[in-house]
Amino acid sequence: xxxxxxxxxxxxxxxxxxxxxxxxxxxxxxxxxxxxxxxxxxxxxxxxxxxxxxxxxxxxxxxxxxxxxxxxxxxxxxxxxxxxxxxxxxxxxxxxxxxxxxxxxxxxxxxxxxxxxxxxxxxxxxxxxxxxxxxxxxxxxxxxxxxxxxxxxxxxxxxxxxxxxxxxxxxxxxxxxxxxxxxxxxxxxxxxxxxxxxxxxxxxxxxxxxxxxxxxxxxxxxxxxxxxxxxxxxxxxxxxxxxxxxxxxxxxxxxxxxxxxxxxxxxxxxxxxxxxxxxxxxxxxxxxxxxxxxxxxxxxxxxxxxxxxxxxxxxxxxxxxxxxxxxxxxxxxxxxxxxxxxxxxxxxxxxxxxxxxxxxxxxxxxxxxxxxxxxxxxxxxxxxxxxxxxxxxxxxxxxxxxxxxxxxxxxxxxxxxxxxxxxxxxxxxxxxxxxxxxxxxxxxxxxxxxxxxxxxxxxxxxxxxxxxxxxxxxxxxxxxxxxxx
Numbered sequence: 307x308x309x310x311x312x313x314x315x316x317x318x319x320x321x322x323x324x325x326x327x328x329x330x331x332x333x334x335x336x337x338x339x340x341x342x343x344x345x346x347x348x349x350x351x352x353x354x355x356x357x358x359x360x361x362x363x364x365x366x367x368x369x370x371x372x373x374x375x376x377x378x379x380x381x382x383x384x385x386x387x388x389x390x391x392x393x394x395x396x397x398x399x400x401x402x403x404x405x406x407x408x409x410x411x412x413x414x415x416x417x418x419x420x421x422x423x424x425x426x427x428x429x430x431x432x433x434x435x436x437x438x439x440x441x442x443x444x445x446x447x448x449x450x451x452x453x454x455x456x457x458x459x460x461x462x463x464x465x466x467x468x469x470x471x472x473x474x475x476x477x478x479x480x481x482x483x484x485x486x487x488x489x490x491x492x493x494x495x496x497x498x499x500x501x502x503x504x505x506x507x508x509x510x511x512x513x514x515x516x517x518x519x520x521x522x523x524x525x526x527x528x529x530x531x532x533x534x535x536x537x538x539x540x541x542x543x544x545x546x547x548x549x550x551x552x553x554x555x556x557x558x559x560x561x562x563x564x565x566x567x568x569x570x571x572x573x574x575x576x577x578x579x580x581x582x583x584x585x586x587x588x589x590x591x592x593x594x595x596x597x598x599x600x601x602x603x604x605x606x607x608x609x610x611x612x613x614x615x616x617x618x619x620x621x622x623x624x625x626x627x628x629x630x631x632x633x634x635x636x637x638x639x640x641x642x643x644x645x646x647x648x649x650x651x652x653x654x655x656x657x658x659x660x661x662x663x664x665x666x667x668x669x670x671x672x673x674x675x676x677x678x679x680x681x682x683x684x685x686x687x688x689x690x691x692x693x694x695x696x697x698x699x700x701x702x703x704x705x706x707x708x709x710x711x712x713x714x715x716x717x718x719x720x721x722x723x724x725x726x727x728x729x730x731x732x733x734x735x736x737x738x739x740x741x742x743x744x745x746x747x748x749x750x751x752x753x754x755x756x757x758x759x760x761x762x763x764x765x766x767x768x769x770x771x772x773x774x775x776x777x778x779x780x781x782x783x784x785x786x787x788x789x790x791x
Contacts, residue, residue: 363729364694368676369722374669374710376602380593380647382660384584388552389559390421393545396575398538400429403546405571405580411558412657415550415583422580424546424573433539440532443525450525454518461511468504475500554583557658564636584658589649591623591662594635594642602668603628609647614661623647625666669708676713681726682706692727692737693720699731701739718742 395401408422415421475497482493550556558566559579567573567580591611595603609623626648632641647664649656682704683690693702702724707715719742720726731737 364725364727365678365681367716367720367722367724367726368713370673370676372671372674372676372708372710372713372715373667374602374671374708376595376599376666376668377711378593378595378645378664378666380591380662380664382589382649382656382662383592383658384557384582384586385588385590385648387557387582387584388554389579390548390550390556390581390583391578392422392424392548392573392575392580393542394575394578395429395542395545398429398432398535398542400432400539400542401575403428403573405567405569405573408558408567408569408580409556411556411566411581413556414554415556416553417550419550420547421550421556422548424548426543426546429539429543429546433536433543436532436535436539440529440536443529443532447522447525447529450521454522457514458511458518461507461514465504465507465511468500468507472497472500472504548580550583552583555586555657556581557584558582586654586656586658587652589652589656589658590626591647591649591664593645593647593662593664594638595645597632597641597643600628600632600643600645603645603666608667610665610667611647611649612663612665614663616655619655621653622650623664624650671708671715674707675716675720675722677716677720677726678728679709679712679714681728682714683730690739691716691720692730692734693740694725694727699727699737701734701737702726703739703741705742 395403404425406423406425409415409420475493479493479497482490485493558568558581560566561571573580591609603625605625605628607625609625611621611623613619613621624647625645627644627646629644632643635642645666647666677691681691683692689704689706690701691704693700702719704719705717707717709715
C-alpha cells in the first residue's frame with residue numbers, strides 16, 4: 307500500500323543484514339544488564355542536585371585532641387613601668403587643674419625631656435594670695451623689730467637715769483652726816499628710794515627684753531611660714547612643666563572611665579600620673595573574663611596569644627593573676643574578673659595598648675571524636691545529631707562530653723567516618739531515630755517542647771490505700787481490689 311502511494315515519504319534504505327542481527331543479539335542482553343544493575347548504583351553513588359546541596363551542610367566527625375578554651379579579648383601593657391607624675395600640689399592647696407600640652411603617645415624621649423604642661427591658672431591665684439601674706443608677715447616682722455628696739459632703748463635709758471639719781475642721793479646722804487638728825491634721816495630715805503628705783507628699772511629692762519624676744523620670735527615664725535608657702539607654690543608652678551624621669555616610650559595613662567588622659571584632661575594631685583615609661587621587655591595582656599568562665603581558670607594555665615594587628619603572629623603566655631572580686635565594666639551587662647596573662651617570650655615589636663586575642667587552655671582531652679555545636683540538638687535530656695546513612699538521614703542519639711566555644715566531644719553514638727548535618731532536615735519529624743543500647747528512645751517532637759516525654763518523680767502512695775475508680779485510667783478499667791486486713 308505504501309508502494310502504491312505516490313505522496314507518502316519513502317523509508318530510508320536499511321543496512322541490516324545477517325551480521326548486524328548477530329551483533330544485536332550478542333550486545334542487547336549485556337546492555338539490559340548494565341541498565342538494570344548500574345542504574346540503582348549510579349542513583350546511590352551519585353547524589354542528585356538536592357543531595358549535593360545537602361552535602362554542603364554536612365561535616366565529617368573529627369578525631370583528635372580536644373582542647374577546651376576560654377577566649378577573651380585583652381590589651382597589652384608593660385608589667386613594669388615608670389610613672390611620669392606632676393608635682394604634689396595638694397600641699398600648696400592646688401587641688402585640680404588641666405593638661406594643656408603633652409607629647410604624642412608613643413614618642414621616644416630621653417631623661418629630662420619635656421613631657422607635659424599643666425595649666426598654671428589655679429596655681430597663679432594661689433601664688434598671688436601667698437605673696438600678699440608673705441608681704442604682710444614681713445611688714446609685721448619689721449614693725450615688731452622697731453617696737454622692740456624702741457622699748458628696749460627707753461628701758462635702758464630709765465636704768466641709766468636711775469643710776470644717776472642713786473649716785474646723787476648717795477652724795478646727799480654723805481653730806482647729811484653732820485646735819486641734824488631729821489635731815490640725816492631724810493637723806494637716808496631718799497637714798498633708799500633711789501636704790502629701789504634703780505632695781506625696778508633693771509627689772510623693767512629685763513622684762514622688756516624678754517617681751518621683745520618673744521614678739522620677734524612670733525613675727526619671725528609667721529614670716530618663715532609665709533616664705534615657705536611662697537616657695538612651695540613657686541616650686542609647684544615650676545613642677546607644672548613635667549620632664550621625663552628616665553628614657554623610654556611615652557604611653558598615656560587611663561582615667562577611671564577607661565579614657566586615656568590627654569590635652570584638656572583633668573589632673574588631680576591624688577592621681578598625679580600623666581603618662582608612663584613602660585619596660586617593653588616584660589609585657590602582659592590584661593583581660594576580663596565573665597563570671598561563668600572564670601571558675602574554669604587557674605594560675606599557670608597556658609594561653610595562646612594573637613595580635614589583632616598581626617593575626618599571623620602567635621605568642622605563648624601563662625595566666626599569672628586572677629582577681630578574687632568581680633567588677634562592673636562599662637558596656638558590659640554581667641560582672642567580670644580581671645585576669646593577667648604574662649607573655650613568656652620578649653618581642654621588640656610589641657607595644658602597650660595593642661589588642662590581643664587570648665585563648666586560655668582550661669582542659670585537654672586526647673584522641674576523642676567531636677562535632678560542631680550547631681550539629682547537636684537536645685530532646686528530653688538526650689543529645690542527638692542527624693547523621694547521613696547512605697542517601698538516608700537518621701536521628702542518632704549520642705553521649706556528649708566536654709565542650710568548647712565551637713565543638714563538643716562525642717563519647718558514644720558516632721564513628722570517625724560518619725557525616726552529620728549542621729542543621730535539622732525539613733523532614734525531621736519522619737526521620738528514624740537510632741539510640742545507644744541501654745537508653746530509652748525518645749520520639750522527636752515537632753513543637754520543640756523539650757519537656758515532652760519526661761517522667762517526673764511522684765510521691766508514693768501508702769500501701770494500705772486502695773485505688774479508687776476515679777484514679778484509674780479510663781482506657782484500661784480493672785476491678786477494684788479489696789484492701790488487705
